[in-house]
Amino acid sequence: MKAKIIKTKEDYDKACERIYFLIHSTYKLIAPNSEKGEELELLSCLVEIYERENFPLKTTSPIEAIRFRLDQMNLTQSDIAPLFGSKSRVSEVLHGKRPLTLRMIQLLNQFLGIPFEILLNGNTSLKLEAIKERTLLKSEAIKNYYSNKQRR
Numbered sequence: 001m002k003a004k005i006i007k008t009k010e011d012y013d014k015a016c017e018r019i020y021f022l023i024h025s026t027y028k029l030i031a032p033n034s035e036k037g038e039e040l041e042l043l044s045c046l047v048e049i050y051e052r053e054n055f056p057l058k059t060t061s062p063i064e065a066i067r068f069r070l071d072q073m074n075l076t077q078s079d080i081a082p083l084f085g086s087k088s089r090v091s092e093v094l095h096g097k098r099p100l101t102l103r104m105i106q107l108l109n110q111f112l113g114i115p116f117e118i119l120l121n122g123n124t125s126l127k128l129e130a131i132k133e134r135t136l137l138k139s140e141a142i143k144n145y146y147s148n149k150q151r152r
Contacts, residue, residue, distance in 0.1 A: 003015075003039065003042045003043055003046065004046075005046065006046050006047065006049070006050040011050075012047065012050050012051075012054075015043050015046060015047050015050075016047060018039075018043055019040060019043050019044060019047065022036055022039065022040045022043075023040070059118075059121055060118055060121070061121065062100055062114075062118060062119045062120075062121055063093070063094055063096065065114050065118045065119065066080075066093075066094065066108065066112070066114065067094065069112045069113070069114055070112075073112070077090045077091060077094065078090075080108075080111075080112070083104060083107040083108060083111060083112075084104055100119060105119040105120065
């Protein structure tokens with residue numbers, strides 16, 4: 001199969017079939033710099049781009065993530081009260097009446113292992129002091145990431 005930009009569902013299906021074939025065509029590992037390895041890498045990148053554009057993932061809210069993790073770890077709201085300061089504060093956060101603070105986010109990440117990306121998702125209440133924000137935005141990488149995130 002000749003690799004090309006994936007524009008249709010048919011192209012996507014063919015690329016996925018080819019990836020499957022390449023992976024299962026040998027019992028040996030495919031060397032990254034071999035012809036098969038290069039084709040596999042290229043097709044994988046093209047499929048990833050098509051999937052990102054056509055099958056966007058639903059983002060999980062911080063509240064859903066906390067509730068899921070509590071269930072997963074068999075914990076109650078009372079169990080995590082020390083991370084929030086009190087049982088009532090846990091309840092306020094989980095019912096959307098109070099936003100997560102930066103400290104809560106740090107503690108939830110550290111003790112429950114919830115990724116920062118999820119805990120910060122949709123949290124527009126976290127603001128930096130203007131001087132700290134200007135200092136951060138001097139970094140080209142941070143400025144690019146921040147401006148791309150603002151456009152979404």
